Amino acid sequence: xxxxxxxRARPGDLDFLVSLVxxxxxxxxxxxxxxxxxxxxxxELERSDAEPEAFGRFVIEVGGQPxxxxxxxxxxxxxxxxxxxxxxxHPDFRGRRVADEAAALLISHLVFELDFHRLQLxxxxxxxxxxxxxxRVGFTRExxxxxxxxxxxxxxxxxxxGLVREDLGxx
Numbered sequence: 001x002x003x004x005x006x007x008r009a010r011p012g013d014l015d016f017l018v019s020l021v022x023x024x025x026x027x028x029x030x031x032x033x034x035x036x037x038x039x040x041x042x043x044e045l046e047r048s049d050a051e052p053e054a055f056g057r058f059v060i061e062v063g064g065q066p067x068x069x070x071x072x073x074x075x076x077x078x079x080x081x082x083x084x085x086x087x088x089x090h091p092d093f094r095g096r097r098v099a100d101e102a103a104a105l106l107i108s109h110l111v112f113e114l115d116f117h118r119l120q121l122x123x124x125x126x127x128x129x130x131x132x133x134x135x136r137v138g139f140t141r142e143x144x145x146x147x148x149x150x151x152x153x154x155x156x157x158x159x160x161x162g163l164v165r166e167d168l169g170x171x
Contacts, residue, residue, distance in 0.1 A: 002063025004101035006070065009045050009057040016066045017041050025091045028152065029127050034086055053114055060089065060102040067093040070106055080117040082110055103137040111165055118164050124149065125157030134161045138168070
């Protein structure tokens with residue numbers, strides 16, 4: 001398989017990002033509160049550029065070709081906690097562990113370059129693929145927020161995961 005890399009998303013990526021997050025096989029699994037239109041996505045890219053240590057949107061590339069999106073947001077300065085999420089891989093790239101490799105790159109960047117101590121994420125309880133992915137890349141399942149979100153007309157659980165610096169063998 002071609003090399004998987006991540007890089008900060010740029011305004012030139014907007015067409016790809018809009019098509020990705022609105023794709024019929026991707027959109028049902030993304031948080032309903034996330035950015036889905038050009039204007040909101042552009043605002044996220046501008047924030048990512050302006051606040052690189054607090055917020056980020058990254059394009060996942062496979063062999064230099066855009067394949068997905070992932071991001072983070074600092075949620076606690078003093079305790080160095082970041083929420084990761086918005087992971088979306090285009091269906092053409094699924095089944096090749098692209099998400100796992102991209103997550104490993106993001107985790108390394110956040111923990112070793114930006115010095116976060118804790119990373120956390122939340123996925124919908126119906127998203128079996130995302131839960132398996134979180135555990136494969138080192139997150140620990142920490143709990144469930146029962147029927148926390150109204151998604152496509154149904155109340156669904158939010159499943160919480162965490163990863164701390166020590167999980168990576170770091171001090």
